[in-house]
Amino acid sequence: MISKEALDKYEMTIGIECHVQLKTKTKLFSGADNDARESEPNSKTSPIDFALPGMLPVLNKEAVRLAVRLGLALNAKINLKSRFDRKHYFYPDLPKGYQISQFYQPIIGAGFVDVDGVKVRVEHAHLEEDAGKLTHVGEISLVDLNRAGTPLLEIVSMPDMHSAASAKTYCTELQRLAIYSGASDANLYYGNMRFDVNISVAQKGDKKLGTRAEIKNLNSFRSVEKAVEYEFIRQVELLEKGERVKQETRGWNEAKGKTLAQRSKEEAQDYRYMPEPDVPPVVLDQKFIEKIKAEMPLLPNGHRAIWAELKLSKSVVNAILDNRVLAEKLTSILQKLASDKNGMELAKNITNWFCNVLLSEENATKDFRQLDVTALIELAKMVAKKQLSSTSAKEILLKLLDGKKRPKELAEKLNLLQVSNSGELETIVDKVLESPESAKAIADIKSGQIKAIGFLVGLAMKESKGKANPSVVSEIIKKKIRILGEKDG
Numbered sequence: 001m002i003s004k005e006a007l008d009k010y011e012m013t014i015g016i017e018c019h020v021q022l023k024t025k026t027k028l029f030s031g032a033d034n035d036a037r038e039s040e041p042n043s044k045t046s047p048i049d050f051a052l053p054g055m056l057p058v059l060n061k062e063a064v065r066l067a068v069r070l071g072l073a074l075n076a077k078i079n080l081k082s083r084f085d086r087k088h089y090f091y092p093d094l095p096k097g098y099q100i101s102q103f104y105q106p107i108i109g110a111g112f113v114d115v116d117g118v119k120v121r122v123e124h125a126h127l128e129e130d131a132g133k134l135t136h137v138g139e140i141s142l143v144d145l146n147r148a149g150t151p152l153l154e155i156v157s158m159p160d161m162h163s164a165a166s167a168k169t170y171c172t173e174l175q176r177l178a179i180y181s182g183a184s185d186a187n188l189y190y191g192n193m194r195f196d197v198n199i200s201v202a203q204k205g206d207k208k209l210g211t212r213a214e215i216k217n218l219n220s221f222r223s224v225e226k227a228v229e230y231e232f233i234r235q236v237e238l239l240e241k242g243e244r245v246k247q248e249t250r251g252w253n254e255a256k257g258k259t260l261a262q263r264s265k266e267e268a269q270d271y272r273y274m275p276e277p278d279v280p281p282v283v284l285d286q287k288f289i290e291k292i293k294a295e296m297p298l299l300p301n302g303h304r305a306i307w308a309e310l311k312l313s314k315s316v317v318n319a320i321l322d323n324r325v326l327a328e329k330l331t332s333i334l335q336k337l338a339s340d341k342n343g344m345e346l347a348k349n350i351t352n353w354f355c356n357v358l359l360s361e362e363n364a365t366k367d368f369r370q371l372d373v374t375a376l377i378e379l380a381k382m383v384a385k386k387q388l389s390s391t392s393a394k395e396i397l398l399k400l401l402d403g404k405k406r407p408k409e410l411a412e413k414l415n416l417l418q419v420s421n422s423g424e425l426e427t428i429v430d431k432v433l434e435s436p437e438s439a440k441a442i443a444d445i446k447s448g449q450i451k452a453i454g455f456l457v458g459l460a461m462k463e464s465k466g467k468a469n470p471s472v473v474s475e476i477i478k479k480k481i482r483i484l485g486e487k488d489g
Helices: 004-008 061-073 164-180 221-240 286-295 300-310 314-321 324-336 343-358 373-384 390-400 407-413 422-433 436-446 450-463 470-488
Strands: 010-021 085-088 098-101 111-115 118-129 133-137 140-144 151-157 193-203 213-218 248-253 258-264
Touching: 004 010, 004 221, 010 164, 010 221, 061 118, 061 151, 061 164, 061 286, 098 118, 111 164, 118 164, 164 193, 164 221, 164 300, 193 221, 213 221, 213 258, 221 248, 221 258, 300 314, 300 324, 300 343, 314 324, 314 343, 324 343, 324 373, 343 373, 343 390, 373 390, 373 407, 390 407, 422 436, 422 450, 422 470, 436 450, 436 470, 450 470
Parallel strands: 213 248
Antiparallel strands: 010 151, 010 193, 085 098, 111 118, 118 151, 133 140, 193 213, 248 258
16 A cells, blocks of 8 residues: 555546547437437438448537537537538448547637636637447447437546545546536436546656556546546555556446546547548537527526525535526526515525435435525524424425415414414413423423423423424523512512
């Protein structure tokens, strides 16, 4: 096991290539269905995907539009002219024997991803078709071409990251940008996003970067983080022994928690790029880009800016951002409460419900689209006015998921409205104080053991069948026992 002192001598440098599947209805160059989730193998294909003779590719305009949307989310330059190239490289799961990609003139130029004020530069992003999928069974391999031809935008970062945590954070923010821009579902389980991580190691202070290894096809944020951690240690161990790091492609074995060599790393010239003769250049005009820009929804940093006044912790912000529906509802709530003097407090209470109730393990997979923003605000106001207990409010909140919009009607129907009328509550408290089981608690309170009030409040809640406002009950009990104490004195 290598020592911490040895690790501290070195710094890792990380660049990431992220493949994002664009959510078009059809594939990049064919009319085949682009949604192959849970489908039979080779059922979402066309003669173009099989590369049958005479079948020519036709570019999907929607893929171009979605690529521009994601490019804008990346704060990137949109190139008015781009073109496709053939990447000659043996793909067992691409019948053509080459991939149609962009190399010389990509559609998206330089940009950056800003996460909490830390910028990771994007070198470029290019359109390309995905390959199929191989399944290895014993000594044979089965091919599924459902994914072949799926439109991808490959986002290539600059080597601006220097820790496993920063790599994970960057990938997480890329997923949010893909989702919020509307370019992709970015579902990691279905392979809508995959990451290739390039990592090199050099001694701190060295101006020259070390030899990089590329870890291919990581499909979870945890895998990105763990693979980087492992690879850093592996490369440092080699350097400390006086050995050299090979430039190669490696895979990640999740079960073993280690990277494994796959093949020597190819350089661009090894792919023998040439202009794609069957797909014309993509020529955009500024009006097309401006129209897309005008349609762009609020992105994660836009929501963060609106939520700033709430002073939420970073973990809470990220938890809500990871659910776009709730993020947009929270922003809408803050906008509606902008002129309310108690608006911030109400919004904080609703935020707590989002995190502690809706995003809890048992509710996180539910559909939140039916939640009505006005109803949420009304519910928060009822709690603020002590018309509802926090427990009852959570019960009604879950009912609102069904699209119900009147919290007060629900509270009345479920008999959850709190009794705050002092006259009614004094009657209940008098009955409790006269009860023999209250005698010890009353004596304890008189002797200074204030915590004993909780026992009496509990009795009052039981007497009112849970409808009494506990804070009001507590104040009435204190007042009455103080009077009793004065009489005893």
